[in-house]
C-alpha cells in the first residue's frame with residue numbers, strides 16, 4: 033500500500049520526463065540533433081512563467097500561454113532557422129558540440145536578460161498551491177499538490193493533442209512518418225524543411241511545458257536541476273530506442289515511478305543511498321546505454337533527412353614546407369619564453385595565479401586532445417577523471433605522508449585505471465551514445481561518489497601542500513610557475529609523439545573509416561581503449577596539478593561536470609588536435625572572465641573616483657555589473673562551440689592554416705619571381721606540431 | 722578440396738525481409754585468380770562482408786588458411802592474411818597516400834606502440850618507406866605519394882585502396898568492383914597491375930566485377946550469384962557459356 037502511494041507520487045515526475053523525452057525524439061528524428069540545449073529551453077520558459085506570474089502577477093492562463101505557447105516555440109524556431117537547418121548534413125559530432133555550446137550559453141543568456149537573483153518557490157501551473165482542501169475528500173491518504181495535478185492534467189492534454197496531431201493532421205502524419213522511418217518518408221516526398229521546423233517548434237513547446245511544470249518541485253529555479261531532468265528524459269529516449277514515441281512515453285513514466293519508489297524505500301541514513309536517490313536517472317541512462325541491445329549498431333544517426341547531400345569533405349591538409357614547420361617551432365619557443373619572462377617579472381600575484389591555473393588546465397585540455405581530437409570520442413567526463421587524479425593525490429599524501437610528486441604519479445595511475453575500466457564498455461558505443469554515457473558517468477560520479485569520504489575526503493576538501501623540490505620551495509608562485517611549465521611541456525611532448533606515432537596514425541585511420549581500418553588489421557576497440565586510458569591518465573595529472581595549485585582537492589572549486597562541459601566546448605572550438613589550442617584555451621578559461629570582470633567593474637570604479645561625472649554615465653555604470661563577467665564569458669565559450677560545425681579543425685587551427693598558406697604563397701611567389709629558373713618551391717614534407 | 726585457401730560452406734545472410742545470401746559455398750585456392758559475378762543486388766558485396774567478417778552470416782562456416790575463422794573479427798581476419806577493397810571507396814581522412822601505406826604496414830608489423838611512440842616518436846623507418854615505395858611503384862602511384870587522399874580522383878582512390886591492401890602482404894585479396902568509376906585506360910592499367918600482383922607475388926585474388934571482358938581476361942574461375950544463390954561456378958569460359966548464366970546475368974542475349 034505504502035509502495036503504491038510512492039508509485040503514484042512518481043507519476044507526475046514521470047510525466048514530465050516523458051514530455052521532455054518525446055520532444056527530444058521529435059527533434060532527433062527530424063533533424064538528427066540530440067538537443068542537449070533542451071534543458072536550457074525548459075529553463076527559459078520556467079523563468080518567463082515565474083516572472084509573469086509571480087513578479088508581474090499576470091493571470092494564470094495568460095502567463096502560461098506566453099511562456100509555453102509563445103516564448104518556447106519562438107526559441108525553437110530561432111534555433112532551427114539560425115542554426116540547425118545549416119547543420120543537416122553535418123556529422124553527429126558537430127551537431128552534438130553545437131547543442132553542447134547552447135546548453136552552456138542559454139542559461140547564462142537567460143541570467144543576463146532576466147537577472148541572476150534566486151527565484152524561490154516557483155509557482156505551479158494551477159490556480160492554488162494545495163489541492164487537498166477542495167479536490168480531495170476528507171481523510172484521504174494521497175495528497176497531490178497543485179503542481180502535480182497540473183502535471184497530470186497537462187500531460188493528458190498533450191497526449192490527446194499529440195494523438196490527434198499524429199493521427200489526423202497532414203503535418204502530424206508526415207512528422208510521424210519521418211520519426212518512424214526517415215528513409216521511407218523521404219522517398220514519398222515529405223517536405224523535410226517544414227517538418228523539421230514544425231518539429232522544432234512542437235518539441236520546444238514540450239520543453240517549455242515541462243520546465244514550467246517541474247519548477248514547483250524545486251525550492252528555487254536553477255538550470256542544473258533542469259539539466260538533471262534532461263538526463264532522465266535522455267534515459268527515457270534511450271529506453272524507447274530513439275524512435276518509438278509510445279515506448280519513450282512509457283519509459284519516462286516508469287523512471288518517475290521508480291525514482292519515487294526508491295526515494296520512499298531507500299534508507300536515509302547513508303551517504304551512499306542519499307547520493308543514489310537523485311542520481312537514479314544517471315544510473316539508468318548509463319546502464320541502458322551499455323546494455324540495451326540494438327544501440328551499438330545504429331549508424332544512421334547522422335542526417336536522416338539529408339541523405340541526398342553528401343557530408344562536406346573533411347578539410348584537406350596541405351603539407352607545410354619544412355621551413356614553415358621550423359620557423360613556427362622557433363616562433364612558438366620565443367613567444368613562450370617571452371611570456372614566461374613577463375609572467376616572472378611583471379605579473380602581480382593575482383594575474384600570476386590565474387596564468388598558473390590556466391597552464392594547469394591546459395594539461396587537462398591535452399587529455400581532451402587525445403580522446404576527442406585523436407580518438408574521435410566526445411568524452412564529457414574528463415573533469416571527473418581529473419577529480420579522481422586530484423582525490424587520489426590528496427588521499428595518498430594525507431594518509432602516508434608521501435611526497436606530493438609521488439602523489440601526482442599515483443593520481444595519474446588511479447585516473448588511468450578508472451578510465452580503462454570505463455573505456456572497455458563505453459568505446460563500443462557510437463558517437464552520440466558515447467558522449468551520453470560519459471556524461472552519465474560524470475553525473476553519477478558527482479552525485480554518488482564525490483560525497484563519499486573515501487573518495488573525496490568528505491565535506492571538507494583535503495588540503496594538498498605545494499611540494500619542495502631540492503632547493504626550490506614551490507609555495508612561491510614563480511617557482512611553481514616554472515614547475516607547471518615543465519609539466520605542460522612534458523605532457524605536450526608525449527601527446528605530440530603519440531599523435532605523430534603509430535598510436536595517432538591508427539586512431540586517425542579509425543576516425544574516418546572503421547571498416548577500412550579493420551580491413552588492414554587495426555583493432556578498433558583496443559586502440560580506443562588505449563586512447564581513453566591515456567587521456568584519463570593525463571586528466572588525472574591535470575587534476576593533481578590543479579589540486580596542488582589550489583592547495584586542496586576540491587570538487588566544488590575545480591571539477592564540477594558543467595565546468596568540464598565548458599572545457600570541451602572551448603577546446604573543440606579552438607582546435608581539438610592542437611597543442612596551441614589546448615594551452616591557449618586553458619589560459620583563456622581563467623584569464624578571459626577575469627579580464628571581463630575588470631572591464632565591467634571599470635565604469636563603476638570610474639564613477640566612484642569622479643563624483644562629478646554626468647548622471648547618465650553614472651546610470652550606465654550602475655547597470656553594468658561585474659557579475660556579468662562569468663555569464664558573458666560562458667556565453668562566448670558556448671558560442672565558440674557553435675562555430676565548430678564550420679571549422680571542425682578548430683578556429684585557431686583554421687586561422688593558423690590560413691595564415692601559413694598565405695605566407696607560403698607569398699614566399700613562393702617571391703622566390704619564383706626572383707629565380708624563375710628554379711623548379712618548385714622549398715622542400716615539402718612534414719606538418720607542424 | 723581441403724587444400725583450398727579459403728573455403729565457405731552454406732553461407733546464408735538475411736536482412737529484414739530480404740535473403741541476401743542463400744547457402745553459398747565457395748572455394749579459393751592459394752595463388753589463384755577467381756571472380757564473382759552477378760546482377761546488381763545479387764549479394765556479391767554481402768558475400769565479401771561475410772567472408773571478411775564485416776557481417777556475421779546467419780548460417781554457414783568459413784575457413785581460411787586451414788582454420789575456421791567464424792569467430793574472428795575483421796581485424797583478426799586481416800591479420801590472418803585477408804585484405805580487401807571496398808565498393809564504396811573507404812580512404813582515411815587527413816592522410817596522404819603514403820600515410821595510408823605506412824599505417825597499413827604498421828598494422829601488419831605491429832611496429833611502434835605506446836612506449837615506442839613516446840620514447841622514439843616512431844618515425845617511418847627506411848625499410849618501411851622502401852616497402853611502401855615498392856607498392857607505389859607497382860601501381861604507378863609514385864608521384865601521388867605526398868598528395869592528400871581527399872584530393873584524388875575516384876580511379877586513383879581505388880588504386881590507393883589496392884595499394885593499402887597490398888602493403889598488408891595478404892594471402893588473399895578481395896576486390897569489390899575495382900574498375901567501377903575508372904575509364905578504359907585506367908581499367909586496363911588496373912587489370913595489368915592485378916595480373917602482376919597475382920603472378921609475381923603469388924597472392925590469390927577474388928574479384929567482384931561487372932566488366933565481363935575484364936573478368937574473362939583475368940579470372941581462371943568464376944562463380945555466379947543471382948538473388949543470393951550460387952547458380953554456377955567453374956572455369957571461366959565454361960561458366961560464361963552456360964545457358965542459365967546467360968539468362969540470369971546477360972539477360973539471355975548473346
Ligand SMILES: Nc1ncnc2c1ncn2[C@@H]1O[C@H](COP(=O)(O)OP(=O)(O)OP(=O)(O)O)[C@@H](O)[C@H]1O
Nearest residue numbers: 736737739741760761762763764765766767768808
Ligand atoms: N545493410 C543492409 N540492410 C538491408 N539490406 C541490405 C543491406 N546490405 C545489403 N542489403 C540488400 O541485400 C541485397 C544484396 O546486396 P549486395 O550489396 O550484397 O549486392 P551486390 O551484389 O553487391 O550488388 P551491386 O552489384 O549493386 O554492388 C540487396 O537487395 C541489398 O538491398
Ligand SMILES: [Mg+2]
Nearest residue numbers: 765766767808
Ligand atoms: Mg556490391
